[in-house]
Amino acid sequence: MKKSLCLAFAWLSVGHASDLELKPCFIGADGSSVSTAAHCGTLTVPENRDQPERTIDLNLAVIKSTSTEKLNDPLLLLAGGPGQGAVDTFAGLVNIFKALLPHRDLVMVDQRGTGQSNPLRCEVSPEDLETLSDLNSDAWKAWTKDCHxxxxxxxxxxxxxxxxxDLEAVRLALGVQQWNLYGGSYGTRKALTYMNMFPESVRSVVLDSVVAQEEALGTSHEANxxxxxTRVFRLCDADEACxxxxxxxxxxxxxxxxxxxETPxxxxxxxxxxxxxxxxTMTRDYAVLxxxxxxYSPETMGLIPLMVSLANNGQPETMAHQSLMVMNSLNQGLNNALEMSVTCAEDVPFMPKETNQTNSLFGDNLFELMHARCELWDSIVVDDSFKAPVESDIPTLLLSGEYDPVTPPEFADQAMETLSNAQHLVAKGQGHIVGTRGCMPGVVTDFIKDPEAELDSSCMKNFRDFSFFINMNGPKE
Structure with missing residues (x-):
């Protein structure tokens, strides 16, 4: 721990922490209806800490508490992806954490390569989707090289x-004693890594939709x-109307x-x-997307049988429209080149080199393609120790959705094996990210207020399985 803090102070001496000035602002993604009052600023940090002359600016926003009894342990919100910027991601969600505001600031920092922190993104058109997943095509090679x-x-x-x-530099620049961390999806890897690198900087942790540190992102996407x-379709089978x-x-x-x-x-x-x-052109990859x-969510899970039935009976437009909207959203909100940088350093080297599966949803050559892409991307593979389970006694709350298609409850169980002061809650009928749903904001708030107290999660009994849409007018109860 002492070594980590010394390193942090050492490079800050050549940085620009004194330049951190927060000014009133409004946050929210362009084109969205969200406009949240905050205080914004930038902190300049070295891109490569061994060569500090080249720098990048980190974009951050703070929702300030006005309490005269404010505590010096803000809630730091960690976005997922990899590739989401924290400021825009959480701009519309800060009210969910408003119960913490009387006494705590909320802090959002765009991860380097996302948001307004030197974003790394390359455009992907719907037409690119098929060629970029074809191992035998040269198009993906050209796209990858041109992007890089x-x-x-x-x-x-x-x-x-x-x-x-970077986040530790922000903590020091803001004069924060300790963070409370909330990370969702890939944000849980950031939280676990923070716990491992700077344990004394962290007071409590909420891991929502957990990526265990030893998990290579992408390896289990097909199975999950x-x-x-399969569970959605079985529920449909058991539902008389569906x-x-x-x-x-x-x-x-x-x-x-x-x-x-056979025929797009x-x-x-x-x-x-x-x-x-x-x-x-609606391809198989397009439909799988x-x-x-x-x-991802119970509201849309209930649409899957209807969407499949319409597509299989000559009306694929509904599924195609959804794919197009998803593609637009990914192009706007996800910095795909940052995702490449993270996964090529931290995930792909730990994946099998062959998929060994036929009729795969994600393509029969997924792993081979990911390895091939990373051969064209400048990255430094993490040390094996980075992928070791994180051992910690920091109070930690792990949250899972019962039907999560990306980070199932088993991932949280795996991570929890080496977290000695942790508890795991599974929300019935829910999908990916549950901390913002139903009564969960209150549960999260109670935990952060007193991480060592016995947590009352009885309100979670109100969660139930989703309803199926029998037609586009809505679910039949």
């Missing part, structure tokens, strides 16, 4: 560990999504996907962002 060469960054230094050193889809309306919806899904593999469908769709009509995104 277009970046004003040394991609070797856009990793989780560097992001945590299949598990969620079963009567759609029959064997799972087989219909496979039939439709197999058909797209050309559609003319209205782009929800621009309002213009576009000609879109929609199914995956629909699996």
């Amino acid at each position: 060469d277009s970046l004003d960054a040394d991609t070797r230094y856009y990793t989780t560990s560097e992001a945590i050193r 999504l299949r598990q969620t889809l 079963n009567e309306a759609f029959g064997d919806a799972e087989q219909q899904m496979w039939k439709f996907l197999d058909g797209l593999k 469908i050309t559609l003319r769709l209205q782009n929800s962002d621009t309002g213009r009509y576009e000609t879109v 929609a199914l995956r995104m629909f699996s």
